[in-house]
Amino acid sequence: MGLAEVTKEEIKFSDKLLARIAVLKAHFPKGKHKSALLTVLHEVQDEHNNWLSVPVMDKVAEVLGILPIEVYEVATFYTMYNQQPVGKYMFEFCRTSCCCLRGAEDLIEYTCNKLGVEEGQVTADGLFSVKTTECLGACGYAPMLQLGDYYHEFLTPEKMDKLIDVCRVGNVEFYSKV
Amino acid sequence: MGKKILLEHINVPGIETYEVFRKMGGYASVEKALKTKTPLEVVEEVKKSGLRGRGGAGFPTGLKWSFIDKKSGNPRQLVCNADESEPGTFKDRYLMEKLPHLLVEGMIVSSFALEAHLSYIYIRGEYMWVFRILEKAIKEAYAAGWLGKNIQGSGYDLDLHVTCGAGAYICGEETALIESLEGKRGNPRIKPPFPAVVGLYGNPTVVNNVETIMDIPWIVNNGGEEFAKFGIGKSTGTKLISASGNIKKPGVYEIELSIPVEEFVMSDEYCGGMQTDRPLKACVPGGSSVPILPANLLFKTAKGETRLMTYESMSDGGFATGSMIGSGGFIVYDDRACIVRNTWNFARFYHHESCGQCSPCREGTGWMEKVLWRIEHGFGNIEDIDLLWDIQRKIEGNTICPLGDAAAWPVAAAIRHFRDEFEFHIRYPEKVKDRKHFEKEPWEQVKHLVKKEDAVLV
Structure with missing residues (x-):
């Protein structure tokens, strides 16, 4: 870098x-x-x-x-501060119990396989990284991930595919406005 | 429909905006309090309401307010705890997203009651978009004369700001929150002195949960006695419950503190029953820290009485057969869930979130995570269950802050109520290699394996 x-x-x-x-x-x-x-x-x-x-x-x-x-x-x-470079689009999956009851582990596996990375790794092109985090306060809308300032909830493999696609073309909400 | 105090206007289009909120009667409690009441009268009203802290501990709010030190003459401060991070809890986020101005209104009236002139809302860093919503609401409140100097000509001054954390569960503990708000690591402080005497910047400080603060306007508008008419006994008013897990309708619900647990889980007004109509296995009724209850102790107490959604009924039977209403993080498990895996998941959470100040918690949470990992993954041995019990006992009560207890209780309760399941993992490791073991072969179908051998052993 x-x-x-x-x-x-x-x-x-x-x-x-x-x-x-x-x-x-x-x-x-x-x-x-x-x-x-x-x-x-x-x-x-x-x-x-x-x-x-x-x-x-x-x-x-x-x-x-x-x-x-x-x-x-x-x-x-504090876990939100990154001490190392991260992917441009870092998917932070909640891995705590309530999300797991609704398929978070399957979704994390699916995403890692699709991107060809393991948890904590960045894709070779620097575009994506997959991280797991503790409870993000979206237990009723599981499974979910955080991307930038926003939550993506009620995720499915299909929704994950779509999210990755919109990230690739840079068409995704990331930072909330002051 | 149950009576609503907080969510009465939740479906009014645009209620999150200043204009609509004001049109629906918003900020009336500020006018009433500042123009017709003394701070002490507001405190008295809150005492009469019986309102108890909605963050989890359930301490009477009016009493907490009355402890604030006035003798020192130091400026008093109110801090709103919006660091919601207890697994299973997502009600404060819902409130702040939908009703940001109700929080601002509550902060003004509560600050007035405490005679504070500078107050803060501390929100978890992950809720960044909510941080922006609150910033906007505060800006609008300043513009409309509800904040700043001489509010509505009353002579009362108040500045209110929102500030944020950055991913640390521990900052929900009030003294850690204060440290964090001072720009430091979230290490809890030794009490006493309590924040009511030495808090933010060394000043007398009250820290209240979002929902608690948002109940205050209604209490000021309608009177504490009216509030106390809802609920049963010392569980007054309504409470928001965040329901998640294997139910049909996960979400945030406002309940009167009196309805039966069974009604909450099974009725269409609330959770709507089990997700896929599978059998209920267990429930963590008040956030990850409270004891898990097996199905047979959820709808009825050990004495066979109907269990209610109240502070008292939920804890009926103590930790032996009861639990706590806590933060209202209501997690429901069906028969596909593995209690060992769930307990390991929670232990990992607490290990990750321990601030590291106290050895029993820093080391103990790590040991519990490791031991639970090996049991869950089929590498445990039979002594591990007693080892776990021993570790959690040595954490509980031996730490500066309650995170240690919060880490110990779920482990203790899981062993207390589901010991057979731990034994099953240890004695039949090949049956738990797949992480979805109970999804493929529910516990009911395999439990005879441990039961039968027990019988042989006897």
Whole structure:
């Protein structure tokens, strides 16, 4: 990816992102702007191919005026922050009990076979990755997956085929709008 | 149709927008509270309602509010816990997607009652599109004068913001949530001091679940006594139940806290009966942390009384023969489900979600996951059942926060009620090699294998 070799100085956040960070910081009392860290990391990750490299995290620390370690310890604790490059379209399947009762395991197998990857892997073209996650709060609409900011629910192999097709042509809702 | 408090207007087109919500009487409780009541009077009204925390613990809300420290003079804070992550629970998401302004309204009235001037909604990071819905609702509320300085000319000021997590079940625990809201890892704090005294930024803080907060406007509008007319005894009002698993109609239902469990599962108004009319095998009635109940203890208590959807009836019989209503995450299993596999699945969840602070939980959840994996996959030995029992006992009560208990209870209950099934896995490993073993050969057809040998052994 090359990103890992770049230095913090070479990382540039867009004006839009910086403006958004300023808004988020302003939600907290003076001196407590570290509170914005989790939300900021989501926004930063969205602008950096859905993962957080060390230089990107260092840049976050600089922008928020906190130590790099304060960013690392948070980024490594929460599962939604990716420390490694991921596929452009990362299918995050819920694998917890309620989804399994409704065929989640079959669907994960089906998707892995279709894409020729195992759980946690990225396809050779970098387009897709399959990940399993713990309960996403969609137990009644199982089986389901998360893609970007959105949930895809009541999935079947046919719906999965369609979803993969629309991803291939880049015609899928991904980030929700501010 | 049962009486609705929260979902009364759920089918009104556009109810998620400010205009329609307002037209349907939204924000009336803010006007009433700010203009005609003192904060203390609102607290009293909530106490009279008997409302209990809807996040899972069921602690009386008015009482929780009355504990907030006023002596220190530090600013008080209200935080709404929208970190819904208990497996089986998806009601808060439904409420926030459909009725975002009801949450904002509830936050204003509740903040007023607590005399808080800066409040937050902490939502799980996965619900990012809901985060956006709430952001929009808050913006609209500011524009309409329901938030900010001197709300509706009352002299009361309140700022409200939404912030998010990033995938950590533990942040649903209130002190972990506070840590996370401060921009840190979600490690629960040692109590005491309780958040009511030392919470967010060291200030007195109340943390309430989404549904709890959303009940407040109705209570202010109609009075606590009216609310208490619904339900039975100390289970007042209505509760949202998230129903999932092998039922015909999974979804979110508002029930009066009094209906029989059997009615909830079997009637067309709610779950609509079993998914493919197969026999009911078990149920986890209140989210993954509460004890699983076998079919024979679900509709009737051990004493043979009708089991009701109330805090008291659901826990009738204690952990020996009862469970808990918890978060209302109601998971139903038919005879194709494997209890060992389900327990392994839950143990994996808790292992993944343990924050790692306390050894019994950090290590114990991992051991339980491993031991359950090997039993489920046909590699267990007969001592493993007692080993599991021993591990869960050593976790329970020995951790800073209740995640340890939450991890231990499902394992204990599974062994308590389904020990035969564990033995079956161990003694007939070739029969459980296929993960769909009970789908092909339901438990009822094979259980004689362990029962018969038991008889021989005796």
